[in-house]
Amino acid sequence: MIPIALPSLSENEADAAREAVLSGWVSQGPQVAAFEREFAALVGAPFACAVSNCTTALHLALAALNIGPGDEVITASHSFIATANCIRYSGATPVFVDIDPDSYNIDPELVAEAITPRTRAIIAVHQMGMPCDLSSLTALAARHGVVLIEDAACAAGSEIRMNGAWERIGKPHGTIACFSFHPRKVITTGEGGMLTTGDAELDRKFRLLRQHGMSVPDTVRHGSPQVIFEDYLVVGFNYRMTDIQAAVGRKQLQRLAELIGHRRALASRYAELLGNIDGLRLPFEPPWARSNWQSYCVRLPDRLDQRTVMQHLLDRGIATRRGIMCSHREAPYADAAPRHGLRQSELAQDRSILLPIYSQMSENDQDRVVDVLLAELDS
Structure with missing residues (x-):
């Protein structure tokens, strides 16, 4: 049988997972932090936040932007259903527009026609890893004062020529980019996701919301020489990546x-x-x-x-x-x-x-x- 896809995992990934297991720290910890730094450096983003999958990444993106009931989010219907589901999770209304038949990506001209006073965001999908027309979409979002979120689930390592230079998808072109590390993707952590942004405040919100709204992360509390009592500042989620996954992801990034x-x-x-x-x-x-x-x-x-x-x-x-x-x-x-x-x-x-x-x-x-x-x- 010739499969549709096959994850490329080696002894290096297996050894990395084994080391994480034997380290005694298997939940979100130092491996996750290292994976975030390395992914940010790879794509050219100031900030990267690891989460449990790309669906949770998209949901966190909308939650951090306070998008909710009464808001509209324009996106492609032609995408895995998670793209639309995340809009519904937030209580917002998905507005579907058609694609360009050559690239299978959202058509910027149709996005422009769909914008109303209720539009808060555009979620543009880099379908099957093919970059969408970010030049047109970023200009459009800026002109109308709406947020551009990139559903880059399939696009780790894809590149786009912007302002005369080749740049990785994930470098802040829009406001937020969301990635998947599912086994069907080019690199995998089994399950897993990542958000990148150039906005320090958004990154802070991602980290707060992914861990139940906890004021003090586990890594800080466990490493402190003094007793720390955490607070729960907002209603958050359990959207964390494990150190086992991140250890595998770091080896995948190298390849x-x-x-x-x-x-x-x-x-x-x-x-x-x-x-x-x-x-x-x-x-x-x-x-x-x-x-x-x-x-x-x-x-x-x-x-x-x-x-x-x-x-x-x-x-x-x-x-x-x-x-x-x-x-x-x-x-x-x-x-x-x-x-x-x-x-x-x-x-x-x-x-x-x-x-x-x-x-x-x-x-x-x-x-x-x-x-x-x-x-x-x-x-």
Whole structure:
């Protein structure tokens, strides 16, 4: 079986987890603090705060900004449902807009049309690791006085050209960027997430809210030569990362460039092997973007049925996934009326499939995927 994805974990990660376990400190502690420093340095952010996953990161972002009932947050329906769920957690109203059909990312022109006096924030998704049009979105957010949050769940290591220089996603372009370290992502801690920002006050709020609103972190209390009684200043959450996860994450960070290099080579090879197939639309990487290629998504010709193609590939030992879901099609969001149609989002879900891509994938594996897919396209 050729899987859709496969985490790349080595003896180094296993040894790091073992050391954390044997250290006696397995909850949020020194490894988490080191992981935060190293991630911030990697992406060029002044602050990074580790949490339990990207869903909690997005929720903390909205909570720290005091976004709640009566507020609207513009985002893409074409994203994993967690993006929309976090808006609902906050009591705010999700406003869905359509995507650009080439990049699968939110369309800035449609975002502009959806802004109202109730709009507090835009959550822009870097879908499948492909950077969205941050130049347009940051200018738009500034012009309307709204906050730009980047759902960078899939985008660790992706880059964008801003003001003539290549910069990592996670460097403060918007107000906050939120990352995932789920096993489907390029680097993993099993579960885990990170928020980056250039705002010291927001970072302080993240750290307060992730640990029950506790005034004194565990690390300070346990290391103090004097007795400290903590206070609970606000209603917070238990959104902490463990030191075991962070120890693994630190080793993964050291390998990020290597892992992305393998994925970029595979993506380039897919483009060579599939580039001249009539009706098959390949991913588009704008000249100002460098994707980490967390996923490789192709749009099928209209004559082919998505489920049938996927089943035939699975019957031949190749796992795929359908195009990214649309939240507005799910029961919790049936009443979330968009400001305009979501046709491109629906087509992306219904006509696209994600092909296997992971750093350990061999050229022979890739040839097998291509050969079976070509047989389907020729049938």
